[in-house]
Amino acid sequence: MDVKEQLMHEKAVLLSQIADSAQRGASQEILVAGEKLSRIESLIERYDKLLRDVSDLGSGNGLTEPSRGSSRAAKLMNHAHVSSGRGIGRSIRMDFLKKVANEGIHLEHIRSSIYRTQSGRKIGIAVATERKPDRWFLGLPIESFEHAVLLCKAENQDTIEICLPKRFFEEYGSKMSQSGGQMKFNIVRRGTGYSILVPGTDGVNISKFIGDYDQLN
Numbered sequence: 001m002d003v004k005e006q007l008m009h010e011k012a013v014l015l016s017q018i019a020d021s022a023q024r025g026a027s028q029e030i031l032v033a034g035e036k037l038s039r040i041e042s043l044i045e046r047y048d049k050l051l052r053d054v055s056d057l058g059s060g061n062g063l064t065e066p067s068r069g070s071s072r073a074a075k076l077m078n079h080a081h082v083s084s085g086r087g088i089g090r091s092i093r094m095d096f097l098k099k100v101a102n103e104g105i106h107l108e109h110i111r112s113s114i115y116r117t118q119s120g121r122k123i124g125i126a127v128a129t130e131r132k133p134d135r136w137f138l139g140l141p142i143e144s145f146e147h148a149v150l151l152c153k154a155e156n157q158d159t160i161e162i163c164l165p166k167r168f169f170e171e172y173g174s175k176m177s178q179s180g181g182q183m184k185f186n187i188v189r190r191g192t193g194y195s196i197l198v199p200g201t202d203g204v205n206i207s208k209f210i211g212d213y214d215q216l217n
Contacts (some may be wrong), residue, residue, distance in 0.1 A: 003047060003049055003174045004044070004048075006088075007043055007044050007047065007155075008044070011037065011040045011041065011044070012123055014033050014036055014037045014040065017033045018030055018033045018034065018037070021033065024118075024164065025133045025151075026167070026169060027032075028088060054191045064176075073206050076209055085146060088127075088129065088153075088162070089128075089129075091151055092127045092151050092159060093113075093125055093127050093151065095159070096125070096149070096151055096161065096170075100213060100216060101185070103213060104196055105117075105213060105216045105217060106118060106124060107125075107216065110122070111142070112141070113125050113126055113140060114140075114141070114145055116210065117216055118217065119217060121146050121166075121215070122144065122146050122147070123142035123145060123146070123147050123148065123149060123215075123216065124141070124144060124145030124147070124148045124149070125148075125149045125151065126138035126139060126140050126148065126150050126151065127151070127152045127153070128151070128152055128153065130153060130155050131152050132151070133155075134188060134189035135186070135187065135188055135189075135192075136150070136152040136153075136185075136186075136187040137184070137185070137186055137187075138150050138152075138184070138185040138187070139179075139180075139182035139184050139185065140182060140183055140185075141181060141182055141183075142178060142182060142183050145161070145165060147165055147166055147169075147215045147216075148163075148164040148169075148185075149161065149162070149163050149216075150162040150164065150185055150187060151207060152187055153193075158173040158183050159196065159206075160209050160210060161210060162187070162194065162206055162209050162210055163180050163207055163209050163210070163211070163212045163213060163214075163215055163216065164206065165209070165212075165214075165215045166173070166215070168206075172196075172198050172204060174180075175199055175200055176200070187206075188203065190203070192207075193207040194206055194207050194210065
């Protein structure tokens with residue numbers, strides 16, 4: 001989900017909230033949601049204007065190369081998109097850590113996406129949003145973890161928590177795709193189940209690992 005899609009999603013949520021509040025006659029809720037909606041619409045307008053400015057600078061002006069202004073605007077847009085994506089990923093991961101902490105499971109942060117359990121095992125926690133329908137793409141540093149938690153954020157705002165144990169990697173780790181020093185996870189939803197597309201297989205069903213916190217102790 002890119003920046004514009006996120007803003008449009010927030011706008012749709014607020015419009016739904018306003019409609020619900022109107023039915024209940026909750027005027028204060030309508031005012032609060034209306035103020036938020038105004039800010040969202042302003043951000044959408046600013047985003048669209050930035051896109052138009054970049055387009056105008058990069059084409060139809062007789063320049064053979066993008067101007068410095070166009071390049072800088074594009075870099076700023078990309079930085080905003082990356083920062084937004086990182087912020088969402090950080091939020092999803094923190095929500096998960098708080099959730100398991102309430103279950104009495106405390107994970108110590110070592111570095112980047114790697115954590116340590118109270119028993120000393122290393123856990124890699126990767127996060128992805130649903131950029132394609134029913135598909136998630138994640139990665140973790142190779143040979144830096146024994147178990148993995150794949151947090152797949154769906155469009156409906158639910159997060160699928162896939163907790164892969166060491167035995168999964170003992171069986172399939174050598175077959176997994178690797179790139180840029182990372183092990184790649186290609187998750188697909190098939191009906192009500194979930195699979196990892198492991199090269200050389202038709203997909204490994206991992207539904208039984210969803211919400212399985214045993215390896216985190």
